[in-house]
Amino acid sequence: MGTTDEDRVYYVISDLHIGGDEQLENVEFLDELLAFLERLEQTDEPAELVINGDAFGLWEFTTISGIEKFDALEETYPELFEQFRATGENIPITMVPGNHDHELAAYDEYVERFAEYNVDLVQEQSITRPVGSRTIHFEHGHQQDPNNRIEDWGNPYATPLGYFYNTLVTSRAGQLSDRGRYNWLKDVQAVTPTERMPVWLLSKYFYREMNPLLRYALVPFLLLFNISILLVILTSLDLAGIWSMPVERTTGFLSQFGTAGTAVWFLLAINVTITGLVMLVGIPLYFIRRDVRKTVSRFGIFETELTVDAETPYAEAAREVFEDDPETAIFCYGHTHRPRLQELEGGVAVNTGTWLKRLHRRDGITGILPPVFYPSYQLCTVRIAAEPEAGGIAIDYEAVEKPSPKAEELTLTERLFTVGREPELELPDGTVIEDEVQVSEPQPAE
Template sequence: MPELPEDTVMVFVSDSHIGGDPGCDGFESPAELETLFEELAAFNRPVELILAGDFFDFLQIGDVPEGTNRASLTMSRPEYLDLFDSLKNFRSREGKRVVYLPGNHDAEAWWNPEIQETLKAVGLVDEFAYSYLASMEVGGERRVVYCEHGNQLDPVNVVEDYSDSLDTPLGHHVVMDFTRRVAPYGEVSPGLDLSEIKMVYPLVAIPGWVAGRYFYDFVGKVISYLLLPLLVAYALYRTAAYLLALSQGGGFLGASGELPRIHELFLDLAVFGLVVLLVFAVFFLVIRHVVRRTLNAVSPGKGAQGGGPHYSPAEASRKKIEGIAKGEARPPMAPSLDPATVDVFVSGHTHLPSLHEIERPGGRRCALVNSGCWLRQLQPVSPRLKGPPVFVSKFVLTHVRVMAEDGVLRAELWEKPKPARQRLTRLERLVSLGRRPSQPAPDAKARLLAASELPAWRSTS
């Protein structure tokens, strides 16, 4: 276990998922990640940059030309040149180091030696490791920081042997045989762009996303091309009838000698409008009921119904990490490590940034941090009228910093706000009004989301 100088900053970045075939590349924030690397390069202190898994997304890349590999192919793309130059510049600075950990989307870097050779040859990475473990002297005590990607805590993404190219978990096949194959089809119908299927968060909400896009598109068309034209046509017809009767000297009901009774015109229009709206409401409720029953049948977990960004796999992973931190199990990627010695446990994989503390027996605290991701997500929002969830775009660009400060070990969760363009129908905007998350300003600066301070602790045993 390396002993770091007390002024070292450890920075954890995961799940940027850089790379992919046309229509499959989900990384949209190279400028923001480049800015982070430039900021870290300017630090006047040692920095350990840990790329904590899924930095690349090799699963989204098909066949590559002879003489190249998925890493070199990705780095050669024009839109990423400045990003990788900034990472190379960071590593070239004094006291700066880059450690690369495996995830489930870039496991090829462990069974394909060409990729590690490429990344080292171009000066991007110092060390490849299955997990990261380091300590530093803080407040007179030795404090330990540990990190692994986190996919080994997710049953559908466990890789038993990273050196075996045939060791492919279920999650691998979901990407290779489903999302990567359907994404290139693009917009298959108005409002349903399959290239965005990989953005749906959580993935178990994909059925809700598909059903919701079709539902709101269909209902919107019924309103635009049937309901509104019918109401307008009837209003014009009754108005014309009223004016014709009036021009002939009669009232609205044709009774000769009566004064024009315009209130009857509006009453007639209102009654007709209410009848049409009632019929439409019944139609809406029936369609909504069918869609909700279908989603309940095919969507595992409550989160798929628009219950928010939390979903059961992430919660299960969090509980497993809490159990490890309490000594109930060993870290999957470092089974020889005594987890009771770890002060900060960093993971990624779930794309759900978080920071919280647990207290061990005896009072010693441990900070558990999820580094989140660098992606745009389509997150479900519960709409009004209890329809299918509305999926809104939100950038989640987060990273973790761990350092010694004023005699305590401090863990921080940072976010780079970025506005996301929304592709919602008028009906989706209407039913989600007041429930969509606010968008940050385009020039918003990076901000601290949460922090944990772990003071010195001495065993009382």
């Protein structure tokens, strides 16, 4: 007996964000992606690969437009397109547009060009596929995000709020990244939520761009900043004649060490002076900043945020899909870059994560040192298949191993400050759902 559509095994990936201006064209996971596609080229399973949105970063191309972007991708990544062709000869490859590559839905030429490489580009917001006796709903997920929703689907000139951020910030970062002491600015795509951008820039300036001599001179001061505040308070009490005991005892203790003690006292005096000046300037600036923010907020300038709610809108959208079509058991999406599995009434919502680098904020161990943004990868694919021996439809996350680039991307200072505080990334546990539609029993009349 031959296999049917219901027997098909689905492999799902999303949010590759391949391509963009200058430094953004560097795909750090290309080898892993090619190996994954080669594996599917050899599989004997009745499989289908679904690339569920944002396969390419078309928004991040700002010097070319329309189908020219396909030409640029084809020229830059010939190995990838040839591997698409080879894999597509063995299994179907289906591509769904996301927000970053929404233009795929705007030009019919994209369909024809991808077909040459055995990729079926579907220019719809969502698609469905059968699995067992149930159905999978696939969509990228940006339509649930008000900052990236495409109101006029298929319009090549659609420009949601996220479009401006990516064309003005992300693409510009790609153009400037190689001008730094280290090629780090291109990682702007990995900064989520985007409100962390100013802190990330400060962190990378301090640990990467600042003159090393200046940085190493500042580190002791910043590490001791909290202690310095205490010293300022004690010194003020001594000068006011309120409490002199701590200063007198410290002076007496250091005097026992002669020149070394004098040097330490001199350094403490400088530290206290600098800290005192910082506090004198910082306190009024804090209140001015606070008042400015309140004034700006009253005018609603900060009313719209770029942060994506990674849970609520997608759970609500999934529930609506399950309610409208009880045969649909799986709502599969991406966009938020966070692999997640939510078991809901009526089915399961599955997020396929991202293949981009992820940055994890680690606040300074003490003082006011800038936080460290620890880099890592959490590459994965979601496998969905009807497996009667498992009791239904199995949903599993399969990790694609790629080591953290910390050795190349973190300075010695950053590595020291994050010892024992490295992120522990774990993919969601898989689950099995029933391969039957549950019909509610009618309630007997009273």
